[in-house]
Amino acid sequence: MREVAVVGFTQSPSLRREPDRNEIEILIPVIEALRKQTGLSSKDFDFVCSGSSDYLAGQSFAFVSGLDAVGAWPPVCESHVEMDGAWALYEAWVKIQMGYADTALVYGFGKPSMGDLPLTMALQLDPYVMMPLWPDAISIAGLQARHCLDAGLMKPEDMAAAAVRDRGHAKSNPYAQVKGDYTVAQILAEPFLVNPLRRSDCAPISDGASAIVLAAGDRARKLCDRPAWIRGIDHICEPMDFGVRDLGRSRSTEIAAEKAGAGRDKIDVAELSAPFTHQEILVERALGLSAKTKVNPSGGALAGNPLMAVGLSRIGECATRIWSGEADRAVAHATSGPCLQQNLVCVLEGN
Amino acid sequence: MSAKEEQASGPVMVLSCPISLDYAYSAGQSASRFLRAIAEGKLLGQRCPVDGRVYFPSRGSCPMHGVTFGDDAVELSDKGTIVTFSIVRVPSQNIALPLPYITVNVLLDGADTILIHVLDAKLEDVHMGMRVQAVWKPREEWTTSTANILYFRPIDEPDAKYETYKEHI
Amino acid sequence: MAVLTAVVGIGQTKYEAKRLDVSMAGLIREAAERALADAECTWRDIDAVIIGKAPDLFEGVMMPELFLNDAIGGAYKPMLRVHTAGSVGGSTGIVAASMVQSGIHDRVLCVAYEKQSESNATWALSISLPFSLASVAGAGGYFAPLVRGYMRRSGAPDDTGIRVAVKDRQNALRNPLAHLQMKDISFEMVANSPMLWDPIRHLETCPSSDGACAMVMEKESLASRRSGKVAWIHATEMRSEPTMFSGRDQVMPQATLDNAANLYKKAGITKPREELDCAEIYVPFSWFEPMWMEGMLITERNQGWKMTYEGATAFDGDFPVNMSGGVLSSNPIGASGLIRFAEAARQVRGLADQHQIDGAKKALGHAYGGGSQYFSTWIVSSQKP
Numbered sequence A: 001m002r003e004v005a006v007v008g009f010t011q012s013p014s015l016r017r018e019p020d021r022n023e024i025e026i027l028i029p030v031i032e033a034l035r036k037q038t039g040l041s042s043k044d045f046d047f048v049c050s051g052s053s054d055y056l057a058g059q060s061f062a063f064v065s066g067l068d069a070v071g072a073w074p075p076v077c078e079s080h081v082e083m084d085g086a087w088a089l090y091e092a093w094v095k096i097q098m099g100y101a102d103t104a105l106v107y108g109f110g111k112p113s114m115g116d117l118p119l120t121m122a123l124q125l126d127p128y129v130m131m132p133l134w135p136d137a138i139s140i141a142g143l144q145a146r147h148c149l150d151a152g153l154m155k156p157e158d159m160a161a162a163a164v165r166d167r168g169h170a171k172s173n174p175y176a177q178v179k180g181d182y183t184v185a186q187i188l189a190e191p192f193l194v195n196p197l198r199r200s201d202c203a204p205i206s207d208g209a210s211a212i213v214l215a216a217g218d219r220a221r222k223l224c225d226r227p228a229w230i231r232g233i234d235h236i237c238e239p240m241d242f243g244v245r246d247l248g249r250s251r252s253t254e255i256a257a258e259k260a261g262a263g264r265d266k267i268d269v270a271e272l273s274a275p276f277t278h279q280e281i282l283v284e285r286a287l288g289l290s291a292k293t294k295v296n297p298s299g300g301a302l303a304g305n306p307l308m309a310v311g312l313s314r315i316g317e318c319a320t321r322i323w324s325g326e327a328d329r330a331v332a333h334a335t336s337g338p339c340l341q342q343n344l345v346c347v348l349e350g351n
Numbered sequence B: 001m002s003a004k005e006e007q008a009s010g011p012v013m014v015l016s017c018p019i020s021l022d023y024a025y026s027a028g029q030s031a032s033r034f035l036r037a038i039a040e041g042k043l044l045g046q047r048c049p050v051d052g053r054v055y056f057p058s059r060g061s062c063p064m065h066g067v068t069f070g071d072d073a074v075e076l077s078d079k080g081t082i083v084t085f086s087i088v089r090v091p092s093q094n095i096a097l098p099l100p101y102i103t104v105n106v107l108l109d110g111a112d113t114i115l116i117h118v119l120d121a122k123l124e125d126v127h128m129g130m131r132v133q134a135v136w137k138p139r140e141e142w143t144t145s146t147a148n149i150l151y152f153r154p155i156d157e158p159d160a161k162y163e164t165y166k167e168h169i
Numbered sequence C: 001m002a003v004l005t006a007v008v009g010i011g012q013t014k015y016e017a018k019r020l021d022v023s024m025a026g027l028i029r030e031a032a033e034r035a036l037a038d039a040e041c042t043w044r045d046i047d048a049v050i051i052g053k054a055p056d057l058f059e060g061v062m063m064p065e066l067f068l069n070d071a072i073g074g075a076y077k078p079m080l081r082v083h084t085a086g087s088v089g090g091s092t093g094i095v096a097a098s099m100v101q102s103g104i105h106d107r108v109l110c111v112a113y114e115k116q117s118e119s120n121a122t123w124a125l126s127i128s129l130p131f132s133l134a135s136v137a138g139a140g141g142y143f144a145p146l147v148r149g150y151m152r153r154s155g156a157p158d159d160t161g162i163r164v165a166v167k168d169r170q171n172a173l174r175n176p177l178a179h180l181q182m183k184d185i186s187f188e189m190v191a192n193s194p195m196l197w198d199p200i201r202h203l204e205t206c207p208s209s210d211g212a213c214a215m216v217m218e219k220e221s222l223a224s225r226r227s228g229k230v231a232w233i234h235a236t237e238m239r240s241e242p243t244m245f246s247g248r249d250q251v252m253p254q255a256t257l258d259n260a261a262n263l264y265k266k267a268g269i270t271k272p273r274e275e276l277d278c279a280e281i282y283v284p285f286s287w288f289e290p291m292w293m294e295g296m297l298i299t300e301r302n303q304g305w306k307m308t309y310e311g312a313t314a315f316d317g318d319f320p321v322n323m324s325g326g327v328l329s330s331n332p333i334g335a336s337g338l339i340r341f342a343e344a345a346r347q348v349r350g351l352a353d354q355h356q357i358d359g360a361k362k363a364l365g366h367a368y369g370g371g372s373q374y375f376s377t378w379i380v381s382s383q384k385p
Helices: A023-038 A062-070 A085-097 A117-124 A137-150 A156-172 A184-188 A217-223 A251-260 A277-287 A310-323 B003-009 B029-038 B162-168 C024-039 C065-072 C088-101 C121-125 C138-154 C160-172 C187-191 C254-267 C288-295 C304-309 C333-349
Strands: A004-011 A047-051 A078-081 A103-110 A192-194 A208-216 A228-237 A269-271 A329-336 A342-349 B043-047 B073-076 B079-088 B101-108 B114-119 B131-136 B149-154 C005-012 C048-052 C079-082 C107-115 C195-198 C210-219 C231-240 C278-280 C362-369 C374-381
Touching (some): A004 A085, A023 A062, A047 A085, A078 C231, A085 A103, A085 A208, A085 A228, A085 A310, A085 A342, A085 C079, A137 A192, A156 A277, A208 A217, A228 A251, A251 A329, A269 A310, A277 A342, A310 A329, A310 A342, B029 B043, B079 B114, B079 B162, B079 C138, B101 B162, C005 C024, C005 C088, C024 C065, C048 C065, C048 C088, C048 C333, C079 C088, C088 C210, C088 C333, C138 C195, C160 C187, C160 C288, C210 C333, C278 C333, C288 C304, C333 C362, C333 C374
Parallel strands (some): A047 A103, A269 A329, B114 B149, C048 C079, C048 C107, C278 C362
Antiparallel strands (some): A004 A208, A004 A228, A103 A208, A228 A342, A329 A342, B079 B101, B079 C195, C005 C231, C231 C374
């Protein structure tokens, strides 16, 4: 395996609604800042890969205009996944592993505020038997949360505590959307949004973009004093059907974490992109995190949830903490699909 | 078996499931500038800070260089040259014109990128290099919409030489 | 460095206007099962699944790979969904190959599909934002002016496109999977078909099809042990450029020229026309055959039409193109690129049945998309590099 590191990371602030910028106008300054941060120009990227969703954008081929932000001239070696940018990073990492690239630009962007996000997400479900019922994304997550509570896997207090922690951490994150000092009692006093979920159990709807630069070996050492080396990265997809999987655990996160080697050593920092508090608890357990791990120092997805970029940003948030020396070993998580269907785990180290 | 029973026991072949989602699209900062100008009957392009080329319509950044355009808008003429064209004889959901009609790639005077639009002319007359001008809606109907330009029509000017527009095909 | 990788199994559905007998899951499973049978594998033998298709709005499902994954054995495996406009089928093959070439997986399955009968592609492609200029009349309306530009530049005779269409439709008669089977196809028939987007006639365009294509790829140490024929992947390449920029050559984009040059360099090819035995090229409108003959550096600039005219690209020519009948005969959009890649592999495996080019050892598979701005290609061979 080649040594590959995250050597650059930039993001836009997560906003409930970008008032007047379109997706590309959100993305361009993010990539411009990344070029400045790394000192690289578009010509220096051997490979470019992005993640975005046509349904969030409400039009076909929405990713095509993303190329405008790259400055794709001369023509670039480029690919796109209809997935979170974390999977675009995986594809780029593979390209570097096979020796087709030494550096790669990866980005993800989404502007879900343009549509009705919970309803749009209903279109992810089986189109023949589930989607015609239009179950919205929060209700689907609510079913899972109800199962977790009734099976005794967690208590409402545990869920509220996750929100309290993430929002508290987010106070020091200028890019976070939901932040501040809350108490468990305060959150439990909230009315239900979709029983048993309260508003504070749900990640916000966020517009935003983020971008990362990957580099191999000596190239990475030249670009960064303390590169965040990817020591393992893996992802697993479960069947979608809720009747054939255990909704009370995240089996795919467990498998991906094991294959990525997450549990082999202590984990200083973990960044999770679970969009609901009960899911965050399930992911924490699947990763086998202990009290020694600082979870979501940035606030995680519950503090800012720019779909298609949020998973990629978790990898970036881990990397920045390795660059600074705050962490030696970090684990980033990304998810996709209803009820944590598909999960990616990335292990980063400073040494 | 009655027809109804057959239907009940046979395979479900088609399931119609209409999908309706509402989106509130944002034009973006650059397009907003362009649309406000077109509401005044002005065609605004933007200049790339790297190579000085004029983009119309501009999307706010240079796709070649990946840099944001500055504030220096360039007002363009509504006259231009047909770079290439097609005569369309198939109905298209987004264009409510009687068939056949002519679709043209127009290079506006002063612009360095093409605009795709339609031409009102005799089918046998249209050709590459033809000089054309925009025909606008009545002034009182102007809004922040590209539909302010109804179509282009030929003007009485000599054809542009192939060399002057060939790099825009 | 890259692990040598081979295509060891290929499966396709019959391409048809409407496959009402299967769901989307049933469609891709049909192709995947055939690929597994060809590779003499079971679902258990697959390490990862790569799925490709064109825009989600076509079938009205957001990220449909999520609900389709377990239908092709992807449960509890890594799964990626590729989407690179019209070139997506090709890109899906390339991403799948890279999973093995990188040494990460031993054997992967890739599937690309489109079920156009469950969709309204024309609608999906012409959603016009309220503030944008809705003046492009579909793909034909976009590409027809570029074809005219090519004709002006190259001086190609007006009937070049007709000749390509007749040839590809005749080739389709050799391929029972092809959607359009026009037994009485003739020059007059194409010439007299209605002019849709002048200069593009009806029979010079591709149909709308349902269909899926799947491939199994495997690392060298496994593929070498096989007694059956495999297609060794000599090189893959992808190139993209923006849709619109000043001075963009839309007829002969730099991205295709760079793609071709890099592909041949990786494959150690210096004289593609001589060293390649045949090619399966993405030609959704007939004129794109001569255009991509130039764009893939098979012939000199503005000379592509001569290959068509002189019969070089015919089934019995010196450089056969689109032996399967091409996109002109079958077009399940998201799968169309992968079908081109698969046909190249079938040729070098010697398993192309009635459309087999005798002795084909090295072949090119090609796909493009967007406004002629996304290109993905590969070269496969019966021999190891």
